[in-house]
Amino acid sequence: MNNTIKKYADEKDIEGLKFAFKDMLDVDPSFNKFLEEYNYVLKNGLFESHRSLSGLNNDKSVWDKSYWIRIKRDLLENFSKERIDHMREVAKVIYADKLRRAKESEQQEVKATTSPAPKVEPTEAKEKPSAKTASTGIPRETKAEYEARIAKELEEERKKYSAPPTYEHTVEVTGEKKKTIRSQTSRQAASSGLAPMAIAILAALAVILAITLIFR
Numbered sequence: 384m385n386n387t388i389k390k391y392a393d394e395k396d397i398e399g400l401k402f403a404f405k406d407m408l409d410v411d412p413s414f415n416k417f418l419e420e421y422n423y424v425l426k427n428g429l430f431e432s433h434r435s436l437s438g439l440n441n442d443k444s445v446w447d448k449s450y451w452i453r454i455k456r457d458l459l460e461n462f463s464k465e466r467i468d469h470m471r472e473v474a475k476v477i478y479a480d481k482l483r484r485a486k487e488s489e490q491q492e493v494k495a496t497t498s499p500a501p502k503v504e505p506t507e508a509k510e511k512p513s514a515k516t517a518s519t520g521i522p523r524e525t526k527a528e529y530e531a532r533i534a535k536e537l538e539e540e541r542k543k544y545s546a547p548p549t550y551e552h553t554v555e556v557t558g559e560k561k562k563t564i565r566s567q568t569s570r571q572a573a574s575s576g577l578a579p580m581a582i583a584i585l586a587a588l589a590v591i592l593a594i595t596l597i598f599r
Contacts, residue, residue, distance in 0.1 A: 384419050384420055384423060385403075385417075385420055387399075387403065388400065388403050388420045388423075388424075389420070389423065391403060392420075392423055392424050392427055392429055395427075395429060397429065397431065397462055400424060400429060400462060401458060401459050401462045402459070403420075404417075404458065404462070404467060405455050405458055405459060407420075408470055408471065408474040408478075409478075412474040412475060412477075412478035412481055412482050413475075413482055413485070414471050414474070421467070425464065429462075430462060430463055430464040430467070431461055431462045431463050432463065433461065433463035433464070433465040433466065434460075434461040434463065436457040436460060436461055437453055437454070437457055439454070439465070439466065439469045443476055446473045446476045446477060447477065448477060450473065451473060451474075451477050454466065454469065454470055454473065455470070458470065
């Protein structure tokens with residue numbers, strides 16, 4: 384209960400109650416916040432006997448701001464239960480939009496407090512890629528595995544090229560079938576700048592051998 388209104392009621396200060404009740408419905412047109420104060424005043428018999436003054440019009444079509452101001456002014460002259468009850472009905476009309484917004488806000492608050500919390504589906508813990516697994520899923524080599532693989536590949540390459548390659552030179556000998564002369568030179572010579580010279584020497588040897596066969 385509002386302490387000021389209770390004080391006015393306890394002291395039977397009717398003038399104080401008039402000014403307190405005059406603006407109650409502007410603050411809360413539903414009057415729900417002040418029902419306790421209203422009932423306390425009623426219980427203590429502090430309402431005045433009703434006097435008509437400018438009159439209470441029950442025609443809702445005339446309930447506007449001007450009418451509202453007039454009945455509030457009458458309240459200051461006559462603090463009657465009938466006038467307070469009439470003002471409660473008029474407030475529902477002139478403050479209809481305010482009451483609607485308040486109701487919507489209240490419903491949203493109730494919905495927010497009563498709605499079940501959204502269900503959170505448990506998520507399976509994803510297995511983190513191991514140290515040997517790249518983002519592509521291809522096993523990642525350790526440093527030792529990499530060095531072993533490279534050493535193996537180098538050894539295979541060394542064996543492949545350790546035997547000198549064979550070069551063939553075909554020379555046609557007069558009166559005889561073609562003869563093929565095979566010669567070998569080292570891979571190193573073939574892969575180095577000496578390869579052309581080695582080939583030239585082999586060609587010269589093939590020509591000399593051909594001439595020897597002719598005059599033999």
